[in-house]
Amino acid sequence: MRIVVLGSGVVGVTSAWYLAQAGHSVVVLDRQPEPALETSYGNAGQISPGYSAPWAAPGVPLKAMKWLVQDLAPLRISPRLDATMLTWLGRMLSNCTHDAYARNKARMLRVAEYSRDCLVELRQEIGIEYDNRAQGLIQLFRSEKQQAASANDIKILQSCGVDYQPLERDELFQYEPALRHVADKLVGGLRLPGDETGDCFLFTQALAERCKSLGVEFRFNTNIESLELEKGRVIGANTDQGLVKGDACLVALGSYSPALLAPLGIKLPIYPVKGFSLTIPITDPDRAPESTVMDETYKVAVSRLGDRIRVGGTAELTGFDLSTPQSRRANVEHVVNDLFGGSGDPSQSELWTGLRPMTPDGTPILGETRYPGLFLNTGHGTLGWTMSLGSARYVSDLISQRTPVISAEGLSVSRYTRAQQNVRLARA
Template sequence: MHILILGSGVIGVTSAWYLAKQGHQVTVVDRQSSPAMETSFANAGQISPGYSAPWAAPGVPLKAVKWMMQDLAPLMVNPKINANTLKWMTKMLTNCNQSSYHTNKARMMRLAEYSRDCFKDLRSQLDIDYDSRTNGTLQVFRTQKQVDAAAKDISVLEECGVDYEVLDQAGCVEREPALGHVRDKIVGGLRLPGDETGDCFKFTNALAEECKKLGVEFKFDTDIEGLISDDTQIVGVKTKQGTLTADRYLMCLGSYSTLLLANVGVVIPVYPIKGYSLTLPIIDESKAPVSTIMDETYKVAVTRFEDRIRVGGTAEITSYDTSLMEKRRKNVEFTVSDLFPGGGDIEQAEFWTGLRPMTPDGTPVLGGSRYANLYMNTGHGTLGWTMSLGSGKFVADVISGNTTDIDPEGLSVTRYGHK
């Protein structure tokens, strides 16, 4: 079959890889001039199955109010929000209960753990350089209250069979020696040794080159204007360069999937949540991290690449605004400067923003739709990099009519009661 994939971020390219491996003719179309130029460009760099949990959790509404009142707020809501924003926020709030959290987390963990296995399998097939490290993730706590509160997270990890280590201050310094310079600022941590790190942009571009070897065609600089449909199927994709046709169509456009799908009557609750990152060149190895550190207080991740530090954080509910707000830099800059002073060159840091495609329950939307030949792979939120290979393999199997490696329960759009 000829399959047209809309979007060349990490989700679109991993999908193309698996579909091509299964023998399909694959074309990837994107408005950018090369792969991974939007949400996949400068994310936090974590492959973190252990942190695959929905934002919608018991107690989050109260926490969110407190966060927004902090000087270095990890969450911000634009006062000019519209009806669609309020609708999505309402759906998220309805998931902030123990029963929904348990169900949603189980679905996300199922997909994330599978994706990690896919990463291991891919590395056994291909020699791809993407600054990969397999040293785990360390969540650092600045207060005893945070240590005590981690007991709930630990019980979920045990239930899901995720390896973890509870560390005191000395244990954190042993795992991340540079924290020894600021040991008095932390009291303990929770380490997930199975997590990995890497540069999503480098990975996506390297895998795109491997896709080309399998015959995948990439159509860049091609603006997608809309889907063309009849009552039962998609008959084409309208672009500024003309109409593109295929046997099957796969939507991998992240937050923008919502807009295109709505025009053909497919409703998905995927909403853009704006995030920010800094990328710093390392100037002192002894003061730089060796893997990923999650600052529980400020909800910021600090990740080590080969010769750079990536700092990602902040959630801004502001619809499709992609303007780079300089005042949002303060939150991510503070964490890296506070925990790893002198490790990277702040003056040379590259500041970036991107839109995370979030669902109200945290689980992405994978699989078919009301149209027989239209499929979706979108809505991964902050976990697109983590879930990318697993999602790509899962959707490729669905399109090919294969039995999926993991249980498909709760992964499709039908969980929202519609197609």
């Protein structure tokens, strides 16, 4: 079959790879001049299946209220009236129950663990390099309250068979020696040894070149305008350079997916959550992180990518605003200076922002739709890099009419339709 993939971020390129591997003719469309120039460009660098969890969790509404008034807050919400944002927030808050959290985290772990296995297999198969390290991730606790709260996540990790390692403060230094310099600020951590670190941009660019060797065609500088229907079936995408036909279309446009699908009556509950990162050249390797640490207090990740440190985090609900005010630099810069001070030169850093396509339940939207020939691979939130290969292989198997390795339960867009039906029945 001829498959049209919309989007050349890490999700789109990995999808193209697996589709081409399955024997399909693939064309990838993107408005940018090359792959991975939007959300895949400067993310935190963590490949963290063990840390995969929905934002919607018990206690989050109260935390969010506190974050809105604290200095260096992980969350900022635009004061403007945005009906789409308010609706999305309402749906997210409805998922802040213990049952919903456990269900959604288990779904995310299913995709993320599979994705990590796919990445290991791909790396062994083609020897791709992307400043990768497989030394685990440490969720860092600055208070005993944070450490105690991790017990709930540990239960879910256990139920899903995910390897983990609780760490007391002195045990942290075995894996991250530089943290000895700030021992008095820490109480312990949770290590996820199966997690990895790597540069998503380098990976996506390298894999795109491998895709070309399999015959994948990339059409850059191409604006996607709408999907083309014929007798109820999607047969291609209309662009500013004409109609690009295919036997199937795969939408991998992240935060821009809802606008493309809305005219077809498909309402994706995806909202763009703006995040920031700093990329800092290392000046003292002994004071730099060995892999990735996630500061639980500030919700900021610090990763080592070759001779650079990538610091990523914070969340802004501001629509599609891509401005990079210097005031937001303080959030991510504070964490790297506080934990790994002297490791790099912040004056030489690159500040970047991207829009993370978040669903209200944290799980991406994968697979078929009610339209023949139309498939989705979108809504990965902050975990696009983590879930990319597993999502791509799963959707490729569906398109190829193969039985996927992982369960399809709760992954398609139909879960939202069912949820709405259940609400209507309850009200009746």
